[in-house]
Every structure is written in C-alpha cells, then in structure tokens.
Amino acid sequence: MRVVVTGAAGFIGSHLCERLIARGDEVVCVDDMSSGRLDNVIALKESSRFEFIAHDVTSKIPVAGPVDAVAHLASPASPPDYLRRPLETLAVGSRGTENALRLAHRHGARFLLASTSEVYGDPLVHPQREDYWGNVNPIGPRSVYDEAKRYAEAVTSAYRRTLGVNTGIVRIFNTYGPRMRANDGRVVSSLLVQALCGEPLTIYGDGKQTRSFCYVDDLVTGLVAMLDSDEAGPVNLGNPQERTIAQLADLVREVTGSAPPVEYHAMPQDDPLQRRPDIGRARALFGWDPAVGIEEGLRRTAAWFASRPEELASAVVT
Ligand code: NAD
Ligand code: UDP
Numbered sequence: 238m239r240v241v242v243t244g245a246a247g248f249i250g251s252h253l254c255e256r257l258i259a260r261g262d263e264v265v266c267v268d269d270m271s272s273g274r275l276d277n278v279i280a281l282k283e284s285s286r287f288e289f290i291a292h293d294v295t296s297k298i299p300v301a302g303p304v305d306a307v308a309h310l311a312s313p314a315s316p317p318d319y320l321r322r323p324l325e326t327l328a329v330g331s332r333g334t335e336n337a338l339r340l341a342h343r344h345g346a347r348f349l350l351a352s353t354s355e356v357y358g359d360p361l362v363h364p365q366r367e368d369y370w371g372n373v374n375p376i377g378p379r380s381v382y383d384e385a386k387r388y389a390e391a392v393t394s395a396y397r398r399t400l401g402v403n404t405g406i407v408r409i410f411n412t413y414g415p416r417m418r419a420n421d422g423r424v425v426s427s428l429l430v431q432a433l434c435g436e437p438l439t440i441y442g443d444g445k446q447t448r449s450f451c452y453v454d455d456l457v458t459g460l461v462a463m464l465d466s467d468e469a470g471p472v473n474l475g476n477p478q479e480r481t482i483a484q485l486a487d488l489v490r491e492v493t494g495s496a497p498p499v500e501y502h503a504m505p506q507d508d509p510l511q512r513r514p515d516i517g518r519a520r521a522l523f524g525w526d527p528a529v530g531i532e533e534g535l536r537r538t539a540a541w542f543a544s545r546p547e548e549l550a551s552a553v554v555t
Contacts, residue, residue, distance in 0.1 A: 239262070240265070240307070241298070242310060243267045243308070245278065246266060247274075248277070248314075248417050251278050254266060255280075256457050257461070263288075264286065266281075267290045307337050307346055308460070309333075309334060309351060318422070320378055330382075330385025334389040334392055338393060338404070341404075354475065356390065357408075364514060365514055365515060366473075371387075379506070390406055390471065405467075407459065408471050411475065413453065413538055414452055419545075419548045424448070426542075428485065430549055432489050433495070439502055442501075443501070444499075448485075450478070450480065450534070451527055452533075452537070466523070477513055477527075
C-alpha cells in the first residue's frame with residue numbers, strides 16, 4: 238500500500254509510520270511541523286519507501302502518484318497546544334480534514350480519521366460507548382478542539398454517504414509513550430518529566446478526575462486494523478484501565494523511584510471529570526485489546542525520557 242499520513246512527524250503519527258514501513262508499505266508523511274519533530278522520523282528517512290513533505294494541510298495536499306490510503310492525524314492534540322493555537326486547530330479540523338478527504342476521494346483511497354474521546358466532552362455516560370453523543374460546551378476554550386473533531390467526524394461521514402469514500406473514524410483515548418514532548422503539557426509527560434527532574438508533581442484540581450491511558454504500540458495496532466478494514470466506525474481505541482490523576486501520580490513515583498511532593502493547581506475550565514472507553518466494538522471487529530498495562534507503559538516511557546537529558550533539561554513544565 239502507499240499510505241499518506243498527515244501529522245506523521247508527531248507522536249502517534251511517527252509510530253504509525255514506523256509500523257507501516259516495517260510491514261512493507263510506502264509512506265508519504267505530510268506535516269507542517271507545528272508540533273511535530275524531524276527527530277521523530279529521521280530514522281524513517283533512511284528508507285526508500287518513506288517520503289517527507291513539509292506542508293500545512295489546510296491548503297490542498299500536494300501528493301503525486303498513487304494513493305491507497307490516507308490516515309489523517311494532523312491536529313494539535315495536547316490541551317496547551319490547541320489552546321495556544323485555537324484558530325489553527327479549528328482550521329486543521331475543518332479545512333484540513335476536507336483536504337485530506339478530497340485527496341482520498343481523488344484516488345479512491347481508504348480514509349482514516351483520527352478523532353478523539355474529546356467528542357464525548359465531559360461525559361454523562363460512563364464508560365463511553367460509540368453511540369453516546371457527548372456533552373460538549375460549544376463555546377468553551379476546549380471547544381476549538383472538540384468541535385473541530387466533531388465537525389471532522391461529520392464531514393467524514395458526509396463524504397462516505399454522499400461521495401462513497403471508504404472512510405473510517407477512530408476515537409482515540411489518552412495515549413502515551415516514547416516521543417511525547419517533555420513539555421507538551423499532557424499529564425503523563427508532565428508528571429514523568431517532573432519526577433525524573435525531582436520537581437513537584439502538578440495536579441490540576443483535586444486529582445479525582447479520571448482518564449484511561451493507552452500505550453502507543455497498542456493504539457497503533459488498533460489504527461492499522463481500522464486502516465486495513467472497510468469499517469466506517471466510529472470505533473473507540475483506548476485502554477479501559479481507568480485511573481484517577483492522583484493514582485497516576487503515585488504510579489509515576491513508583492516507576493521512577495522518586496518521591497517528589499504534589500503541587501495542586503486550579504482545574505482547567507471544562508476539564509472532563511471522567512473518561513473510560515467501552516472497547517467492545519474494537520474487540521468484536523478486530524479482536525483488538527491493549528496488551529501493555531500502565532505500569533509497564535510508564536516504565537518504558539520513563540526510560541525513554543531518562544535517556545534524553547537534553548529533552549528533560551529543555552522542558553518547561555506547565
Ligand atoms: P502531535 O501534536 O504529536 O502530532 C500532531 C501532528 O500534526 C504534529 O506533527 C503537527 O506538526 C501536525 N500538524 C498539526 N497541524 C497541522 C497542519 N495544519 N498541517 C500539517 N500538519 C499539522 O499529537 P499526537 O498526540 O500525535 O496526535 C495525533 C492525532 O491523534 C491528532 O489528530 C489528535 O487529535 C489525535 N489524538 C491523540 C490523542 C493522544 O492521546 N495523543 C488522543 C486523541 C486523539
Ligand atoms: N493534568 C494534571 N496535571 C498536569 C497536566 C494535566 O493534573 O500537569 C490533568 C488535566 O487537568 C486532566 C488530566 O490530567 O484532568 C489529563 O490531562 P491531559 O492534558 O493529559 O489530557 P486530556 O485532558 O486531553 O484528557
């Protein structure tokens with residue numbers, strides 16, 4: 238297959254590209270490097286089956302030659318990133334998704350949208366199944382991400398219904414692992430980096446809010462299964478092991494063998510109180526189930542950060 242991956246130089250995108258190259262696919266990486274890094278794909282550039290195009294997908298995507306599949310991952314993903322770039326986030330979720338869909342339509346290619354558990358907002362149904370419509374504040378600060386992704390799902394579904402594009406939607410729940418940026422402001426990277434640097438662990442609110450954390454390798458297995466299928470979705474992809482943020486902080490202490498104090502900060506506006514995927518659909522369709530538990534995943538991620546002292550030193554922890 239020749240697969241175009243938008244957002245390929247980012248955290249999840251680079252792992253996806255690696256998996257596709259490893260199985261023999263050709264990969265065209267399209268990324269504007271707004272939160273991506275050359276370092277994430279530098280090893281892939283050695284492969285003759287990997288091509289890199291520096292491009293903002295809110296403009297027509299300039300890919301020549303055949304395209305069998307488009308995996309659309311381009312978008313800021315960490316809350317500090319999308320709150321810093323609200324208009325760009327809306328643009329990439331709307332115009333960017335339309336351009337990626339047009340590319341798939343032109344080539345008769347499979348289209349995969351990386352949507353998010355954020356479409357469920359602050360969920361009133363728990364755990365979240367795909368038939369839950371969500372509880373999103375459409376004018377709050379997070380709406381630039383949540384509503385952009387909801388629009389992306391809507392336009393993807395319309396391209397399938399109206400133009401017959403073979404589209405698939407996955408809703409990704411909190412994913413972590415090597416290649417997260419030390420200063421991206423997400424909870425796993427922030428707490429690990431703080432613990433490794435002996436700084437206080439920042440907990441927003443009382444730490445009783447929950448998330449369910451999926452190791453990146455497991456996520457990529459689910460992404461590839463969806464890419465290879467003709468399923469429309471949406472399909473939740475995440476690890477249903479749910480933890481409070483306070484429990485996560487304890488695990489981080491355990492895994493890093495350090496005992497920094499906790500520093501409590503105000504809870505951000507509209508921060509969801511609970512989140513856990515029902516993954517029954519992914520299990521039934523693909524036999525997919527995450528294999529890496531949180532302790533093991535945190536250990537691997539901590540080891541990765543620990544082996545990069547420059548990254549740790551440069552981290553401005555929020
Ligand atoms: P990331 O920030 O590491 O990667 C996003 C990539 O998209 C970056 O390389 C960035 O440079 C690129 N990009 C952004 N805007 C672009 C544009 N206009 N044109 C071209 N490239 C652009 O984030 P990630 O964690 O790897 O997330 C990847 C995708 O998965 C995103 O769509 C995100 O919404 C989705 N997702 C991630 C998570 C998670 O926990 N990491 C959860 C739910 C959904
Ligand atoms: N969070 C925290 N400390 C941090 C960063 C985040 O307590 O240093 C909280 C945040 O308020 C949220 C949870 O951890 O309740 C997950 O945050 P993250 O940004 O990783 O993901 P998202 O909110 O997008 O699920």
